[in-house]
Amino acid sequence: xxxxxxxLIACTIADVLGVIAPGATWxxxxxxxxxxxxxxxxxxxxxxxxxxSAISSCQSTLDTNMSAKAQAKQIVKDTTKSQAQRFSxxxxxxxxxx
Amino acid sequence: xxxxxxxxxxSVCLASGPKYSYPDQPQLDDEIRQIYHDIRAVGGGNYSTSxxxxxxxxxxxxxxxxxxxxxxxxxxxxxxxxxxxxxxVTALSGVSLGKVRQIQxxxxxxxxxxxxxxxxxxxxxxxxxxxxxxxxIVVVACGALTNNTSGQETDAAIFRGNTNxxxxxxxxxxxxxxxxGMGLVNVLSCFVTGDAPATxxxxxxxxxxxxxxxxxxxxxxxxxxxxxxxxxV
Numbered sequence: 001x002x003x004x005x006x007x008l009i010a011c012t013i014a015d016v017l018g019v020i021a022p023g024a025t026w027x028x029x030x031x032x033x034x035x036x037x038x039x040x041x042x043x044x045x046x047x048x049x050x051x052x053s054a055i056s057s058c059q060s061t062l063d064t065n066m067s068a069k070a071q072a073k074q075i076v077k078d079t080t081k082s083q084a085q086r087f088s089x090x091x092x093x094x095x096x097x098x
Numbered sequence: 099x100x101x102x103x104x105x106x107x108x109s110v111c112l113a114s115g116p117k118y119s120y121p122d123q124p125q126l127d128d129e130i131r132q133i134y135h136d137i138r139a140v141g142g143g144n145y146s147t148s149x150x151x152x153x154x155x156x157x158x159x160x161x162x163x164x165x166x167x168x169x170x171x172x173x174x175x176x177x178x179x180x181x182x183x184x185x186x187v188t189a190l191s192g193v194s195l196g197k198v199r200q201i202q203x204x205x206x207x208x209x210x211x212x213x214x215x216x217x218x219x220x221x222x223x224x225x226x227x228x229x230x231x232x233x234x235i236v237v238v239a240c241g242a243l244t245n246n247t248s249g250q251e252t253d254a255a256i257f258r259g260n261t262n263x264x265x266x267x268x269x270x271x272x273x274x275x276x277x278x279g280m281g282l283v284n285v286l287s288c289f290v291t292g293d294a295p296a297t298x299x300x301x302x303x304x305x306x307x308x309x310x311x312x313x314x315x316x317x318x319x320x321x322x323x324x325x326x327x328x329x330x331v
Contacts, residue, residue: 014211014313018246027218028211039214 011058013051020046020054069096199233202226203325209317210307217255217262217269217306220316226326227300234329235293237263239305241322242284243273247312250274254307254316256291262306263291269307284318 013036014028024043029035033052038045046054075081075089204224212218226235237256245252255262255269264270270289295301303326307316316322 012209012211014209014315015246018213018313023213025214026212027214028209029221030208035208 011055011062013055016051016054016058017046019058020050065096068092072096197330199229199328199330200226201325201327203323205321205323206317207321209315211313211315212307213309213313215308215310217253217257217308219257220305220307220322222305222316222322222324223302224324224326225300225302226328228295228298228328230328230330231296231298232330233294235295235301235303236290236327236329237293237303237324238288238290238327239322239324240286240288241305241316242318242320243271243287243307244284244315244318245273245309245312246315250309250311250314252307252309252314252316254287254289254305256289257304257306258293258295258301263293264289284320286320 012028012031013033014031017024017026017028017036021040021043024038024040026039026045027037029037033048036045036051069092072089072092076086076093078086081089202224204222206221208221210218210220210222222239222241228235239256241254243252243254251272251274253267253269253272255264257263262269270291271287273285273287289305293303303324305316305322305324307314
């Protein structure tokens with residue numbers, strides 16, 4: 001499975017529930033903890049703290065990836081950089097956009 | 099002098115004679131003259147009465163406060179300029195008029211997500227109370243439908259209460275992402291169906307979705323809309 005943050009613009013509760021409780025059955029109305037309707041009989045509903053922590057982690061990874069992407073774009077377009085540097089940056093872009 | 103009264107006779111007759119003077123109809127008596135006057139007045143385009151029984155009335159300009167018929171039938175109510183204003187009918191039968199009896203619309207900006215493989219009720223619900231039990235309800239709903247996992251799909255269906263008005267498996271439409279790495283792809287999806295609820299009671303229509311795998315989304319940061327059209331058959 002791809003890293004979650006590679007696919008997102010912003011991390012939501014629905015996004016992180018799939019990571020911290022894989023395979024569980026639930027509904028989410030809106031994007032608040034109160035909007036979670038937990039339907040799984042095997043896995044317990046994650047606590048609000050766990051969900052908040054997962055969103056924070058997801059957002060941090062997302063921000064890091066966005067920053068790395070912006071930096072790699074600059075290097076690819078920078079003709080003063082060596083060919084190896086630009087090629088390496090291009091690989092980073094491709095990897096993040098997989 | 100003994101015959102002086104003969105000279106006064108014509109003026110006496112005129113004082114107690116006919117109220118209306120129509121030289122072309124000098125032989126009419128008073129009662130017939132009154133009717134003749136009424137008909138001429140109506141024919142002339144100006145007539146006002148608080149209560150009158152009419153048969154075969156044709157007027158170029160008329161204002162009628164209450165037009166009723168004792169046998170419940172008014173035929174050939176027409177206007178030469180094509181306009182009859184403020185015609186209120188409490189009960190109408192035997193005619194075929196405009197078909198859309200009412201429209202009820204609703205929308206929500208609340209996203210809905212599910213991992214359930216059975217249809218789950220989203221926040222898009224609209225109620226309608228049909229005015230006639232034989233009406234058809236045409237349901238039109240649109241919203242962004244997607245799934246976050248490659249190879250999985252999100253199915254959406256229109257429900258009346260717990261009754262699925264679409265396909266039991268695929269609903270009225272589905273969104274599927276097959277290309278690896280595409281992530282969430284919002285697909286504006288619209289669903290249409292016709293229903294005969296056979297009731298005049300308040301009836302709710304909802305959009306429900308399910309996911310074959312992954313997480314199914316309906317809305318996903320976009321407003322979802324639904325309109326119900328009550329259509330006469």
